[in-house]
Amino acid sequence: MSNFPNPHDFKSIPGTEGWERMYPYQYRFVTDDPERKEYEEKTLWFNDGLHYPEPLCPFDTIWDEAWYLALSQYNNRIFMVPPVRGVDHRIINGYVYISPVPVTSAKEVEARVPHFMERAGYYFKNWDALEEKWKQKMKNTIEEVTNLRIPTLPDMEALSVVTDGIGESKGYHLLKAYDDLINLGLKCWQYHFEFLNLGYAAYVFFLDFVQKKFPSMPVQRVTQMISGIDVIMYQPDEELKKLARKAIELGVDSVVSFSKDWVEVEAALKKLPRGQQWLAELDSKREPWFYVSTGTGWFHQDRCWNDAMDVPLSGITTYIQKIKQNANIDRPIAQVRAERDRITAEYRALIESKEDRKTFDELLGTAKTVFPYVENHLFYVEHWFHSIFWNKVREVAAILQQYGIINEVEDVWYLRRDEIKQALWDVVTAWATGVKPRGSKTWPGEIAWRKGVMQKFREWSPPPALGIAPEVIQEPFTIVLWGVTNNSLADWSAVQNAKDPDSITQLRGFAGSPGLVEGKARVCRTVDEVRELQEGEILVAPTTSPSWAPAFAKIKACVTDVGGVMSHAAIVCREYGMPAVVGTGHATKIIKSGMTLRVDGSTGAVTIAR
Numbered sequence: 001m002s003n004f005p006n007p008h009d010f011k012s013i014p015g016t017e018g019w020e021r022m023y024p025y026q027y028r029f030v031t032d033d034p035e036r037k038e039y040e041e042k043t044l045w046f047n048d049g050l051h052y053p054e055p056l057c058p059f060d061t062i063w064d065e066a067w068y069l070a071l072s073q074y075n076n077r078i079f080m081v082p083p084v085r086g087v088d089h090r091i092i093n094g095y096v097y098i099s100p101v102p103v104t105s106a107k108e109v110e111a112r113v114p115h116f117m118e119r120a121g122y123y124f125k126n127w128d129a130l131e132e133k134w135k136q137k138m139k140n141t142i143e144e145v146t147n148l149r150i151p152t153l154p155d156m157e158a159l160s161v162v163t164d165g166i167g168e169s170k171g172y173h174l175l176k177a178y179d180d181l182i183n184l185g186l187k188c189w190q191y192h193f194e195f196l197n198l199g200y201a202a203y204v205f206f207l208d209f210v211q212k213k214f215p216s217m218p219v220q221r222v223t224q225m226i227s228g229i230d231v232i233m234y235q236p237d238e239e240l241k242k243l244a245r246k247a248i249e250l251g252v253d254s255v256v257s258f259s260k261d262w263v264e265v266e267a268a269l270k271k272l273p274r275g276q277q278w279l280a281e282l283d284s285k286r287e288p289w290f291y292v293s294t295g296t297g298w299f300h301q302d303r304c305w306n307d308a309m310d311v312p313l314s315g316i317t318t319y320i321q322k323i324k325q326n327a328n329i330d331r332p333i334a335q336v337r338a339e340r341d342r343i344t345a346e347y348r349a350l351i352e353s354k355e356d357r358k359t360f361d362e363l364l365g366t367a368k369t370v371f372p373y374v375e376n377h378l379f380y381v382e383h384w385f386h387s388i389f390w391n392k393v394r395e396v397a398a399i400l401q402q403y404g405i406i407n408e409v410e411d412v413w414y415l416r417r418d419e420i421k422q423a424l425w426d427v428v429t430a431w432a433t434g435v436k437p438r439g440s441k442t443w444p445g446e447i448a449w450r451k452g453v454m455q456k457f458r459e460w461s462p463p464p465a466l467g468i469a470p471e472v473i474q475e476p477f478t479i480v481l482w483g484v485t486n487n488s489l490a491d492w493s494a495v496q497n498a499k500d501p502d503s504i505t506q507l508r509g510f511a512g513s514p515g516l517v518e519g520k521a522r523v524c525r526t527v528d529e530v531r532e533l534q535e536g537e538i539l540v541a542p543t544t545s546p547s548w549a550p551a552f553a554k555i556k557a558c559v560t561d562v563g564g565v566m567s568h569a570a571i572v573c574r575e576y577g578m579p580a581v582v583g584t585g586h587a588t589k590i591i592k593s594g595m596t597l598r599v600d601g602s603t604g605a606v607t608i609a610r
Contacts (some may be wrong), residue, residue: 004465027091045097045466053542055094055457065069066189080115094457108167138380149396161542171428174379199374205362228337231375235290237549244319250274262309294527315550404440413449483564483583507584511604512570515579519556544569557599
């Protein structure tokens with residue numbers, strides 16, 4: 001059993017005392033409630049670095065609150081997943097720690113089974129029709145947030161307010177618009193989890209069946225059986241490839257590639273007839289494919305390609321260079337599918353019972369049907385919707401800046417969403433009354449302090465886990481998505497307790513994608529650092545983002561701190577046919593750029609040659 005630091009033993013970093021007020025009160029580890037304190041100490045909490053490799057600004061907590069509710073309700077109140085309830089959340093120094101809440105009573109597990117079979121069974125049987133309905137709901141929600149208007153406050157209301165008997169002010173509509181914006185965000189996340197838990201469940205059912213039949217079969221083999229499936233999350237990257245080919249076809253590739261600055265490239269292209277033709281082609285792709293985030297989409301600073309055109313330009317340039325070198329830039333989908341079919345046939349042939357072969361076929365068929373959603377929902381929610389949402393909040397921030405509540409638009413992220421609502425009430429009542437908002441004296445100083453706190457949080461290294469690990473971790477999503485198992489916890493603990501981190505020569509994680517390679521490491525924590533990747537290097541990252549896709553055309557392998565066999569890095573590497581080791585816990589802390597690594601994606605070992 002691996003024990004980690006007691007969550008109540010952490011002292012505030014000097015200079016951050018009082019940081020707890022930056023986050024919702026229910027996120028605190030407490031010492032003044034004996035029952036809650038005992039529960040927290042006996043529970044395993046692991047750092048959700050998969051979604052939050054850096055500390056959360058107060059406003060950015062919105063998506064954590066949203067999935068805290070949505071995942072848990074679908075597990076525990078809607079689909080009645082038999083062995084697990086929801087996922088509990090806490091925050092220490094800005095970092096989110098989570099813990100799945102199991103159903104501990106065997107009798108209750110049994111009682112939940114028929115409800116789950118009825119409710120989940122309905123979704124599995126009607127998946128395609130329900131998913132089409134889901135896509136329409138998401139598109140409607142994206143349209144709503146796109147069309148939402150954030151009104152400004154006029155010196156004098158329009159005469160029509162009087163002559164049309166409207167009876168409502170712009171102040172009221174500003175407050176309402178902010179509420180509508182937040183509610184659209186929360187509704188979007190209700191949809192986010194409508195299918196997701198079931199998508200993972202279908203994979204876990206298949207995994208469980210196969211591993212009982214073949215106890216020595218690695219998890220990676222099971223994931224390969226559902227690989228080679230097209231998903232729209234790959235489409236933004238495919239559009240960059242098309243634009244690279246179009247630039248070469250039109251003879252403007254040298255102009256597209258001459259600078260890393262999009263403003264310079266665009267200006268040069270506008271002077272050329274064929275350059276204008278290429279720009280028109282690019283413009284036709286921007287809606288919706290350039291709404292892909294430069295990060296995971298979970299953080300306000302993750303601007304989309306439309307807001308950071310240097311990023312897709314870098315990808316296009318990479319592909320132009322590859323094409324001119326006669327390199328194949330397409331995903332090796334035919335090879336991946338051939339290997340998938342070979343492995344599937346090999347194991348299926350070993351199943352002697354006709355009934356078991358039928359079950360194998362049905363479970364595999366369901367897993368293949370539902371798997372695309374596991375990746376596709378990311379584009380609709382974290383990328384397309386979030387990119388528009390963040391910019392709408394910036395419109396609200398511009399009004400707060402105008403009235404002195406914040407000094408800069410980007411300061412708004414240091415306020416909780418409920419504090420923004422309070423500040424808007426302050427602004428609107430001051431506007432209505434003709435006085436100065438009180439917040440112009442209270443908030444700037446508080447925000448300056450919070451900025452300092454956030455910087456200290458970024459310099460702190462959060463432990464991968466807290467509390468006491470259970471004897472056996474069984475919760476399926478914890479294993480396949482976050483990569484938390486008893487073995488991984490033991491590995492993390494060993495590295496964390498090492499007296500000399502520089503003496504560590506091997507890290508272990510999940511075998512995310514098969515293969516064995518050696519190469520130089522390149523540690524990348526942001527999309528800006530990804531641009532520094534050189535041909536043939538090994539990407540080492542906290543986690544990966546779909547916007548990093550062009551990087552996979554350069555690298556030999558990928559190593560991540562967090563994630564299981566169904567994490568983004570593992571899935572993409574399998575599709576590109578390159579090795580991946582995910583969920584190492586400490587790769588970005590131990591490995592330095594330039595080190596030589598030996599990555600074994602078949603065993604989950606990363607050997608460091610210093």
